[in-house]
Amino acid sequence: MLPVTDESEEILSTNEKLNLETARIPWAELQRLYARGVVMVVSENLDLVSVAVAVVDDLADQVKAWVGQGKLRRATDKDALEWYEGEASLWAVAVAPWVLVQQEKSRD
Template sequence: MTEQASTLYAKLLGETAPISWQELQPFFARGALLWVESTQDLIVAAQAVAENDQDKVAAWLEAGLLSKLGDARAEDLLARDPQLWAVVVAPWVLVQERAEAPASH
């Protein structure tokens, strides 16, 4: 990772925050949400979008690891209201469901 890429990664990481589905609904209505599968690093995906890395983004879209958030997923998120993470890479908001933390005993 170059120093410039490392700086962008750190900047995006600092801008990533938990968010509720209710707060994201206006962005969904505008078609501005990109869903990042939980197997992917949200920040790496955001960095690829920010750097316009068309090869990476196209490969993730093709593999279904990155996708425009559709109606079925929106309905699921509305019903479940899970904890989500989001980061803005204008004009997009990249969203990922936060992995469940292991239960402590």
Template sequence: MTSPDTPQSPSQSPLYAKLLGETAKIGWSELERFFARGMLLRVARDLDLVSVAEAIANDETEQVTQWLASGLVERVQANTAADFAARDPELWAVVVSPWVCVQERG
């Protein structure tokens, strides 16, 4: 299921389309086990969640490294996890094994 406000790329790759179709709204309680394993990546709101997942899947090291260095993509930290648990915000996620990329919306 995709978000109605998900931006549509004019030249979507087959992988982008596949990942978009696998992106879904999810509750924090369903993500906690991935956080506990250190496999949960938070994607900043101003990035396209699916584009980030596609870059990770395609091993676009330079781009992913830039996002990590700037804090636009990061492993979910304990304080963020506690905040998500307390607020239960609207989260969207997509799996790019072994990672689960998550983004807060709304």
């Protein structure tokens, strides 16, 4: 049985909390965060919430591996321009100090 804070609210796992906090956000609303340098792009072959959990849980080796593989990286001017011109809406979740974003997975 999960611990409860009151009779109706169960404590959620980090994964569950971040899943609930993940949403599609228009690029126009993310531009100011990009200007601050806090937007990180998550490769479409990774699970956005799993990456967020790794950041929150400070799984540094895993995060460094993704960065080294180019699967997690800072958004670039090229990304920003493409998203702006395409009026993109991205999946996003905030995990201080970053905002992780991911384009919708391709449907092949």
